[in-house]
Amino acid sequence: MISEQQIKSIIDEVIKTLSPGAEGVGGGSHMAPAETMTATTAASQNNQPPEEESFLEDLAAVDLRKELLVPGANNPEMYLKLKETTPARLGIWHCGPRPLTRSLLRFRADHAVAQDAVFTDVSDEFLASIGVETIQSCCRDKDEFLTRPDLGRKLPEDQGKKLQAICPENATVQIYIADGLSSTAVETNAMDTYRALVQGLKGMGIEPNPLFFLRYGRVPSMDVISELITPKITVLLIGERPGLATGESMSCYMAYESSTAQPESNRTVISNIHKGGTPAVEAGAHIAGVVKKMLEQKASGLNLKL
Amino acid sequence: MRLKTKLFGTLYSFKDVNDVLAKANEEKSGDQLAGLAASSLTEMIAAKEVLSNLTLADLRNHPAVPYEQDEVTRIIQDQVNEKIYAGIKNWTLAEFREWLLSDQADCRSIGRVSRGLTSEMIAGVTKLMSNLDLVYAANKIEVLAHCNTTIGHKGTLGFRLQPNHTTDDPDGIRISTFEGLSYGVGDAVIGLNPVNDSVDSVATVLRMFQEIKETYEIPTQICVLAHVTTQMDAVRQGAPADLIFQSIAGSEKGNKAFGLDGALMAEARDLVLREGTSTGPNVLYFETGQGSELSSDAHHGVDQVTMEARCYGFAKKFQPFLVNTVVGFIGPEYLYDAKQVTRAGLEDHFMGKLTGLPMGVDACYTNHMKTDQNDIENLAMLLSTAGCTYFMGIPQGDDIMLNYQCTGYHDASSLRQLLGLHPVREFEQWLEKMGFMENGRLGQLAGDASTFIR
Missing domain, CATH: 3.40.50.11240 (Ethanolamine ammonia-lyase light chain (EutC))
Incomplete structure (x- = not known):
C-alpha cells in the first residue's frame, strides 16, 4: 500500500507534466480528476513514480467507428466497413453476457461529460x-x-x-x-x-x-x-x-x-x-x-x- | 362520497375526485409543474386515505375528463362490461387493492375483472400500491398477443431491436440489426425510429427489414415508427409492414396533438389486416409516457398517472400487439430523478397489464435527468421480476438518433439468464440454429454481426 502522502506527490508530479497550454474541454477542472485516477492506477501497478509515457490512453479519444473488439470475427473487414457508416456502439464484444470493461468505462465517460455540462453552473x-x-x-x-x-x-x-x-x-x-x-x-x-x-x-x-x-x-x-x-x-x-x-x-x-x-x-x-x-x-x-x-x-x- | 379526512389531527379536504387522484400520487415533478401535486407528504397520504375509501363506482361516475367532451373517455367507458362492473362496483379502492394481492386473484380472475374497469379505477388502485405491490400484482397477469409470433407468455422476456441511425443510412441500420439479432434481441419486433418521415424512406427501410427477415427466416415482426399516416401510405403503396405504430395520449386533445383519433387508429388496424404482411390479429404498436398530455397542454388538470392509464384504455380498443411506455424520455420536468422514473416504470407496467395489454417498457433517461445507466439497469431488473413483456435493445443502450439512453443488446441475455427467462419460443429456436444461443446462454457466434456477412 502506498501512503496518502505518496499519492499526493504523484498527483503533483502528474499535474506538473501537463503542459499549461493543453487544450482542455471545459477547462482544467475537468481534466485534473481524470488524470489523478490515471496516476494512482499506474502507481499501484508499478509501485514507482510513473514516467511521462506511462499515461494510459485517453479513452474518450478513441474513434469507436474504427475499433472492433470481436475476436475471430467471421468477416472483420466488412464489419469495420459497415461500422464506419454508424456512430452506434457496435463490435464491442462481451464477457459472459456483459460488455467489456473498456466499453463500459467509455460509456460512463461519455455520459459523465454530458451530465457535467448540465449540472455544473457556469463558473x-x-x-x-x-x-x-x-x-x-x-x-x-x-x-x-x-x-x-x-x-x-x-x-x-x-x-x-x-x-x-x-x-x-x-x-x-x-x-x-x-x-x-x-x-x-x-x-x-x-x-x-x-x-x-x-x-x-x-x-x-x-x-x-x-x-x-x-x-x-x-x-x-x-x-x-x-x-x-x-x-x-x-x-x-x-x-x-x-x-x-x-x-x-x-x-x-x-x-x-x-x-x-x-x-x-x-x-x-x-x-x-x-x-x-x-x-x-x-x-x-x-x-x-x-x-x-x-x-x-x-x-x-x-x-x-x- | 367523502372527500375529507383527518390525519394527525389536521383536516384535509379535496375539491373533487381528480384532486384526490392527483394529490394521492407519489412525487412527480410533472404534477408539481402542473400545480396538481400534494403540498406535503402528509397531504399525499391523506389523499391516499380518501382515495382508498372511494368505490369503483365513484371513479366510474367521475371520469377524469367528461364523457361528452372527450373521445378517450367515451372509448374507455363504452368498453366496460356492465355485468362484470355491476359485480365489483361497490368495492372500495382499498378492497380492490387487497383483492388484487390476494391468492384468489389469479391471472384468469384478474383478466375477468379487468373487463369491468375504467382507467381511472386502474390509476386509483395504482396510487395505493407500494413498489413491491406493483411488481407482485403485475407478475400474476399474463397477456398474450399474436402478430407473426406470440408475445407475453410467462417465463419469456422479449426485446425490440431498435437499430436507429442519425441519417437512416441503410448500411448503418443493417449492421446494427445484425448485431442485435446475434445478441438475442428482436423477438418483439425489429423497429426503427426513422429520421425521415417520408413515405419513400419508410418504405425503403421496411423492404430492407423484410428482406433480412425472409433471407434468414427470422420468426419476428417488422415496423418503421413513422407517423401512422405515413406508414399507411407506405402500406397502400405496397410496402411490407407487419405492424403499424403510433404514439398515443390519454385525452382527445392530446391525441389531436399527435395527429390521430380513434377512427384513424381503427382504419390503420383495418389496413394492416387487409394489406399487411403479418398473420395478426394483433397488428398495432403503441407508445405512451407519463407527462405527454401536460407537454401538449391536453391534461385537463388531471395528474400524469391517471392520464397515462387512460392511454392504455384507449389502446385496448385496438387490440395492439405491443404497447410500451417510454418512461424517462420526456425529461426532468415530468420525471426528475431515478426514484421517480423507477416508480413511473413500475406504475405504467402494472397499469398496462391490468388493462389487459401486452405491456413492455422502454426503461430510459435523458442527459438532463438525475439518473444514469445503473438506475436503468435497476429498473430493468425490477420490471423483469414483474413479468414485463419486453424492453428495448440498442447498441450498448445509446440511441444515437433519439439522443437518450436505455437498455442495451447486452442486457437481453443478462436479464434472461439472471431470472431464467427465455426469448419468444420460435425466436429462441432460431437463435439456437444460428449459434447465437446455447442452453439459455449466449452461443459461440453471439456478438459477431459479421456472421451474417458472407
Whole structure:
C-alpha cells in the first residue's frame, strides 16, 4: 500500500507534466480528476513514480467507428466497413453476457461529460474573465431550473430593474448569454461567437447593447427581456441539451421585436454550434449576416427570407 | 362520497375526485409543474386515505375528463362490461387493492375483472400500491398477443431491436440489426425510429427489414415508427409492414396533438389486416409516457398517472400487439430523478397489464435527468421480476438518433439468464440454429454481426 502522502506527490508530479497550454474541454477542472485516477492506477501497478509515457490512453479519444473488439470475427473487414457508416456502439464484444470493461468505462465517460455540462453552473471565474453582469431568472437553483421551465423564462422584479440599469432601451441589437442546458457549451463557445458577431455588426455600423449573462435561463426568456428593454433584435446564445459524449453544443436564437405575444415561430435558430458542428467563430459571422437580413426585412422566424 | 379526512389531527379536504387522484400520487415533478401535486407528504397520504375509501363506482361516475367532451373517455367507458362492473362496483379502492394481492386473484380472475374497469379505477388502485405491490400484482397477469409470433407468455422476456441511425443510412441500420439479432434481441419486433418521415424512406427501410427477415427466416415482426399516416401510405403503396405504430395520449386533445383519433387508429388496424404482411390479429404498436398530455397542454388538470392509464384504455380498443411506455424520455420536468422514473416504470407496467395489454417498457433517461445507466439497469431488473413483456435493445443502450439512453443488446441475455427467462419460443429456436444461443446462454457466434456477412 502506498501512503496518502505518496499519492499526493504523484498527483503533483502528474499535474506538473501537463503542459499549461493543453487544450482542455471545459477547462482544467475537468481534466485534473481524470488524470489523478490515471496516476494512482499506474502507481499501484508499478509501485514507482510513473514516467511521462506511462499515461494510459485517453479513452474518450478513441474513434469507436474504427475499433472492433470481436475476436475471430467471421468477416472483420466488412464489419469495420459497415461500422464506419454508424456512430452506434457496435463490435464491442462481451464477457459472459456483459460488455467489456473498456466499453463500459467509455460509456460512463461519455455520459459523465454530458451530465457535467448540465449540472455544473457556469463558473464565476468564467464570468469574471469576460467581465459581464449576471442576472438570474426566477429559478433559485439548478434543480428548480431543470424542473420548472416556466420559471426559467421569467425575471423577478429586482433582476428586471438590474437589467434595465445595464442595458439602455431601444437598442438596435441586444445580445445575451444564458446557460440553458449546458454550461460547458457556453464556456467553450459563447465568447468566440460573440466576438465574431460583434465584429460583423461593427462592419455594418452597428454597436450592440452591453452583453450580459442570464443564469438559469430558458429560450423564451428572450421575450420577457425584450419587453423590458425593447431592442429591435434580440440575440440569445444558449447551451443545448447535451448528447452522449458531447456537452459543447450551443444554439443561437434570434427574434425581431421579440415579445411574449409573438409565437415561437417568430424565432430564428442556429443550432449545433461547436467545433464538430458549426465552429463558434464561423457561427458568429453567420449570425451577423442573419441580423442584417432581419433589419432589412423587419422580420424573423418563419417570416424571414434567408 | 367523502372527500375529507383527518390525519394527525389536521383536516384535509379535496375539491373533487381528480384532486384526490392527483394529490394521492407519489412525487412527480410533472404534477408539481402542473400545480396538481400534494403540498406535503402528509397531504399525499391523506389523499391516499380518501382515495382508498372511494368505490369503483365513484371513479366510474367521475371520469377524469367528461364523457361528452372527450373521445378517450367515451372509448374507455363504452368498453366496460356492465355485468362484470355491476359485480365489483361497490368495492372500495382499498378492497380492490387487497383483492388484487390476494391468492384468489389469479391471472384468469384478474383478466375477468379487468373487463369491468375504467382507467381511472386502474390509476386509483395504482396510487395505493407500494413498489413491491406493483411488481407482485403485475407478475400474476399474463397477456398474450399474436402478430407473426406470440408475445407475453410467462417465463419469456422479449426485446425490440431498435437499430436507429442519425441519417437512416441503410448500411448503418443493417449492421446494427445484425448485431442485435446475434445478441438475442428482436423477438418483439425489429423497429426503427426513422429520421425521415417520408413515405419513400419508410418504405425503403421496411423492404430492407423484410428482406433480412425472409433471407434468414427470422420468426419476428417488422415496423418503421413513422407517423401512422405515413406508414399507411407506405402500406397502400405496397410496402411490407407487419405492424403499424403510433404514439398515443390519454385525452382527445392530446391525441389531436399527435395527429390521430380513434377512427384513424381503427382504419390503420383495418389496413394492416387487409394489406399487411403479418398473420395478426394483433397488428398495432403503441407508445405512451407519463407527462405527454401536460407537454401538449391536453391534461385537463388531471395528474400524469391517471392520464397515462387512460392511454392504455384507449389502446385496448385496438387490440395492439405491443404497447410500451417510454418512461424517462420526456425529461426532468415530468420525471426528475431515478426514484421517480423507477416508480413511473413500475406504475405504467402494472397499469398496462391490468388493462389487459401486452405491456413492455422502454426503461430510459435523458442527459438532463438525475439518473444514469445503473438506475436503468435497476429498473430493468425490477420490471423483469414483474413479468414485463419486453424492453428495448440498442447498441450498448445509446440511441444515437433519439439522443437518450436505455437498455442495451447486452442486457437481453443478462436479464434472461439472471431470472431464467427465455426469448419468444420460435425466436429462441432460431437463435439456437444460428449459434447465437446455447442452453439459455449466449452461443459461440453471439456478438459477431459479421456472421451474417458472407
